[in-house]
Amino acid sequence: MNSNRPDTTDEDIGRRAFQLRKEKATERALDRLRQGLKGDWGMFTQSDLEDLSWILGELWAFENRLDWEDLHFSKLTAEDTQKIISLGRALQENAQHSVETLETVSDIVRARSI
Numbered sequence: 190m191n192s193n194r195p196d197t198t199d200e201d202i203g204r205r206a207f208q209l210r211k212e213k214a215t216e217r218a219l220d221r222l223r224q225g226l227k228g229d230w231g232m233f234t235q236s237d238l239e240d241l242s243w244i245l246g247e248l249w250a251f252e253n254r255l256d257w258e259d260l261h262f263s264k265l266t267a268e269d270t271q272k273i274i275s276l277g278r279a280l281q282e283n284a285q286h287s288v289e290t291l292e293t294v295s296d297i298v299r300a301r302s303i
């Protein structure tokens with residue numbers, strides 16, 4: 190039996206598993222948003238979509254899992270989406286108010302999830 194430490198620790202595996210769950214949840218949210226926006230989806234640039242993906246990933250990490258499942262991204266409007274992108278960009282530039290920003294994003298989505 191090899192007593193050397195493995196190259197990959199349990200902590201590394203946990204971080205990777207978290208990242209994979211985050212990416213999968215973000216992809217599902219983006220897909221639902223795209224389906225809901227229909228033709229308006231085309232108004233967003235690649236940069237917009239990258240920033241949107243980032244902020245949705247941060248929102249996933251912030252939200253309680255059960256609360257995340259109650260969010261209805263397909264009901265967001267193009268205006269909601271643009272606001273979320275703007276909030277994400279502001280957060281990337283200055284993380285000082287991250288909790289407040291993520292709560293605002295959550296409120297935007299929740300308002301459409303009723």
